[in-house]
Amino acid sequence: MDEIQNPFHRLNEQLTAARNLSGTAATIDVWASVFKCDASNSALLVNHFSALLDLVSEARAAAERFIPGDKTRFLAPLDRIDKLLKSQHLARPWAQFKPYLDDGTMVALDFGVYAMSQYYPGASAEGSEQIRDFVQKLDVLLEECLTSDLSAELKSLFIKHLESLRAALMKFRVEGMSGLEDAMDAIIGSIHRNSGPINAEAESGKVIIQKFFDVLGKVNDMISGYQTAAQIAAPAVTALLLPLLN
Structure with a gap:
């Protein structure tokens, strides 16, 4: 990277x-x-x-x-x-x-x-550094998720989303925004469909979910900053997702 x-x-x-x-x-x-x-x-x-x-x-x-x-x-x-x-x-x-x-x-x-x-996505030093930082954070979150107290259902769900977002970021620098946009849309749609189990999760498990939402929001901010990029998923991803943790 x-x-x-x-x-x-x-x-x-x-x-x-x-x-x-x-x-x-x-x-x-x-x-x-x-x-x-x-x-x-x-x-x-x-x-x-x-x-x-x-x-x-x-x-x-x-x-x-x-x-x-x-x-x-x-x-x-x-x-x-x-x-x-x-x-x-x-x-x-x-x-x-x-x-x-x-x-x-x-x-x-x-x-x-x-x-x-x-x-070109990732062609600047700044963009490359941002992507590397996001991938590292996702790697850490994946480890935390694997050892967390999340229910088996949510653990499987968020492991899938962590891996999907990581793969999309790795491809972003050479394939452009469309793959990452699709991944973000799929993740956000899935999270809203599973809002019931997320709301019912214990507070200790919601810490990891909050961290994942934060990364999603920052990835969205990075993409929307590219000159050729349109705002993806929503004006504020974190604003859409945070209510699920209340």
Whole structure:
């Protein structure tokens, strides 16, 4: 969870490293240096090239899905990188292929890095930190729930909801808001359907339920703060749920 999920940023880092290497070097040696592996390790090089192609595809999918308006300027450098990776000859000098990474391509990648930080969930350090913090809190709550005095019925219910929200948060940074919105809606609907058993629960069990409601409210606040996000579930999730604990 620590890594910031910005595919343009990761592409920019690797391609900047390749661009800074001498054109007189063999292309295979350039990439071995970028990938930090031995040029004689063919299997490892193949894996790294496959991962780099996947990263280009990830950046393309993210740009098409999350960046509003005309996406041409963000997709153009990805097309050029694809051509580089698919046309290069590893035994030849890097100077023959280095021009694919010209100033225009690198500047366009920089624009992509910035656009992702604005529109792509979890692409900023702040967003990544928030998501990691929520997942850690949910992990703690899951442990507390497992050892709590909640009734078997509610224990099973809240374990399911804790796991569902955790999974949705893990996917949020790469899949966007829809999955998390669906998870939140399903959880809140389920909680209201089970309001009777929740109200009847002993006060000691309601402490964990209160903590879960607090996390739900804070997740809602985080999502509504994204520029491309609409307010989800309700204007104030906690306000909807707290009456169940009275």
